Amino acid sequence: MTVLRSTRSRGIRVAAGLGVLVVVAAGCTGNSADDGTGSQSSAPRAASDNDAPGKKVVIGFSGPAADHGWLGAINSAAKAEAGKYSDVEFRTAEGTNDASLQISQIETFINDKVDAIVLLPTDGAALTEVATKAMNAGIQVVNVDREFSSPFAARTTILGDNYGMGVSAGTYACKLVKDKNLSNPVIAEIAGIDALPLTQDRSKGFADALKACGQTVDNRVAAAFTVESGEKEASNLLQAAKKIDIIWNHDDDQGIGVMQAFDNANRHEFAFIGGAGSSNAMQWIKDGKMEATVIYPPTQAADGVRLARLLVQQKGLSDLVQVEVPRRIVLNAPVVTKANVDKYLPLGFKS
Amino acid sequence: MSVDATAQNGAPGRSGSPVPDPDRQQTVAPEATHQSRFTALLASSFGRNLGLVIALVLLCVVGLATAGDRFGTFDNAMTILRLASVIGVISVGMTFVISGGGIDLSVGAIVALGSVWATTVATQAMAADVHWIVMVFTAVLVGAACGLVNGVLIAYGRIAPFIVTLAMLAAARGLAEIIAKRRTQIITDRDFIDFFNGNVMGVPVLVIMFALAAVVGWLLLNRTTFGRRTLAVGGNPEAARLAGIKVQRQTAYLYILLGVACGIAAVMIMARTTTGSSTHGQLYELDSIAAVVIGGTLLSGGRGTIVGTVFGVLIFTTLTNVFTLNDLDTSTQAVAKGAIIIAAVLLQQRVAGRSHKT
Structure with missing residues (x-):
């Protein structure tokens, strides 16, 4: 059984913070929500319109079989996140622990000419070849949790620590x-x-x-x-x-x-x-x-979905000065105690 | 039923087949006297394969209707076939073991062990010095050796195949984990990967390997003494022994043959994933047995069909593809798979029950 689990949680909080910022921004200005062209993210702004609907993005998602509470949470969080965006068309390939089958799922995404692939590989090394193929086909690949063996196989990697x-x-x-x-x-x-x-x-x-x-x-x-x-x-x-x-x-x-x-x-x-x-x-x-x-955040793939959308729409992370999505994001591993448990309870996954 | 008649059941009787099936009458004729012509047709190899063709066509129609522009492309067809190729080669070997009256639960574990052994630092170093064919030989040899152990214990040790191969399932995967230290071993030889992942005139090498395995398997089962002996041993070992067939040796050969198929499948999965890993090939035993059984090979032995097996593999892989294209989840697919297996076996039992009455 390959229960490789991954990572952790900081980016989520950043992302959640961003979300709040964006909601506030949208509530105040309401500027880009109706023109529907959020893609012209030119100059970085403190409060961005990153969440405003932009160019339609087709994202393919593939992860391992959800034979563990954490992996189940990975899948459902990714799906839920995609559902929040009207400009995201989310395609999932069913979870599998067979590298060969997962490769064929990625091949299907390549044939489909999806815009981005969010991939939590059943085995990082085994999926590297096909992920590289996807990158060469012009698809933005976001690697989640288990790293590929080549830096050419993904545009962005998001990992736990x-x-x-x-x-x-x-x-x-x-x-x-x-x-x-x-x-x-x-x-x-x-x-x-x-x-x-x-x-x-x-x-x-x-x-x-x-x-x-x-x-x-x-x-x-x-x-x-x-x-x-x-x-x-x-x-x-x-x-x-x-x-x-x-x-x-x-x-x-x-x-x-x-x-x-x-x-x-x-x-x-x-x-x-x-x-x-x-x-x-x-x-x-x-x-x-x-x-x-x-x-160890079960929301990594959900973050992967957000990053994939930003990559395709050519937006950056609005809390960074840099206008591009980073190459690599390592999430934090915070300690939850009685004092702060209420803050983290919404992120908890069902075993 | 005579041995010769059963041997012909593996012949491709589907319409438009270029291969003649001269003995088909022999299978159909005695039954026709007892049954309607329709059931006789169903009982013939033609009828059985026709059912599979209809099932596959139905799946393709569903695929075209639900994801037409994405399903009906050459690239998608090749994606289906590439996925089918690994499990396909194993299933061809499995057809021999099952029609010979046995079963092998260890194929996935043997694939894992072959892939690990062929990608150790030592093997890869030797391959770098000589040629990548060293890795191929290693995988095939490991497969054959595992098959030999299975075969000898079953044929000469007289232990039930279920038990022996269950033990091999545990032991081979355990050994693979020990050798690999549960790490994934990356293949560094680009020539090996490029060769097996390449295309010949647009057709992936893996698919060609599957096609070759199917053709060789068909010839071996239907056109050689080896094939006739296999079906004789599977149908009635005692009669086979009285007929002068060395039943034990034949049984051992079948497991070695399947072991070799597993070794080839290990090479294919190494090329596909560019790695060797003790986690490769999980549950392949179930996938291949399911493909063989819905193809029409009798689980009790004595009747085997390579063409049916190939259809069985294609039906399952096409099903997976259609599900993926339509964004449906694993659980639904598992239910569909289960239903297909039961439907196929029910149909098969009816057919088998009728032919036994004759």
């Missing part, structure tokens, strides 16, 4: 150690699939951040991004360590199983930090069952 996710979790753990004045804390980690680079990145970020406050991971297990594997590995972990102070679990989907294991063993003496940012986890944070979670 797996290393940053570990850093956020580790930094928050350090803060807990300091706040609670723990002298010799037991810190545990429940990772995802260990062989995946994204898991390695997350663990490295966690370890590096802990090092900053002189801590290390005392107990570590690796699950497989599924509820059952989370339950199994967390049970093992609780057996291995009689007392734990802080646990970081990489993934809120497997977190459902992890929480079940805690309940079964009636062990809640530790601060439980999650990862990804599902609505379950956020509800737990609200209810006080969970300390925090680190977001």
Whole structure:
């Protein structure tokens, strides 16, 4: 199972902020909404007309099979985002974990002469060739989450920050150690699939951040991004360590199983930090069952749709001085706690 | 039914076929005495393939009606055929195993292992020194070796094919993960990629490979002793043994043949994705078995049709294409696929039931 997950959330907030700006701008001026030619985005403006209807854009979207809550959220968020724009014609190819099938979907988009393709590849390297072909055919390719192996395969890449996710979790753990004045804390980690680079990145970020406050991971297990594997590995972990102070679990989907294991063993003496940012986890944070979670934004593909539209309409990101869409956007991995959970709850995905 | 008669069922009986089917009368005649001419027609290879042609034509009509300007283009046809080619080559091999009375659940895993083994640093270094054909040989050899293990355990170890190939499914993919360390291995040899992704007179090389596999498979099944032995072993192994056929050896050969087909499919997927990966070929066993079964090959063995298999593959890939063009989701497509499989098998059972009464 290739549950490569990706990234995180900052761009979303920027984008959401932009959206607000635009709405305000449109409400004040109402200038370009009726002439329907928003494409002449010449000079950068503080409040842009980026969201005003412009040239019609046909966007093809293809992602992996939604066999995981986060991936399901990726697909639905992309679709919902496209639905907000009257000038976007959105075509989805059904999700698949077969690289060969996904290649044929992209070939279909090329045959169709779509304007842009938003692609979350089932395997970045395997889709690079066909994405390059699309670029050569003059189609704007936006690469989401799993990177291609060649820079020529995409116009823009939007990614989560797996290393940053570990850093956020580790930094928050350090803060807990300091706040609670723990002298010799037991810190545990429940990772995802260990062989995946994204898991390695997350663990490295966690370890590096802990090092900053002189801590290390005392107990570590690796699950497989599924509820059952989370339950199994967390049970093992609780057996291995009689007392734990802080646990970081990489993934809120497997977190459902992890929480079940805690309940079964009636062990809640530790601060439980999650990862990804599902609505379950956020509800737990609200209810006080969970300390925090680190977001890996499931809205990357939705951002990809927006970027694709801007690229085709030759607009820039209006909060940047530069008039072109950036080559590469890495989203932030913020920590959600009881203090700010209400702000993030709308972004939470259903496991 | 005699062995010779069943052997002919794989012949392309569809209208306009250039290949004559001299023995068809033999299949139809005894049944016609018991049944109406219509059911007799259905029971013949002609009738079965006619059903598939109608299904495919219907799909194309739906495609043209719903996405005419985008469906009915040469480029789209080639997109369908390129997608069909990988699973098609496997399905041709699968036709032999199934009509020989077996089943193979490990094809996807063997494809993954072949693609990984052929793209390791060591193999690619050797390929760079010699020629990219080294990678092709590696993939085919790995496929053949897996098929040999399957075949020997099934034929001589007398373990059920379902169990042996289920074990191979787990083991081959596991080995692929170990070798690749679950990373995707990128192919650096542009000549290899350009050759297999190229076109000959506008037709993609992958599609030509599929066509060649189908033609060779058809000849092997319908025009050689090997094919007749396969159907004899699948239809009634005891009778085949009494007739002097070395049943065990023949069975082993069938799995090796399918292993080779998987090796070729691994090369094709390597070219398509420019990578080798332990995640390649997931669920290919189900796709290929489904294509073979709706094509009209009997799951219980004894009757096999390459032409039907090719239609089966094309029906599923065209269905996928029409769904993609119409922006429909996976779940709907899965339901449609399931319905097609059940309809095909129901039809087949009726046909088989009638012919057994004779």
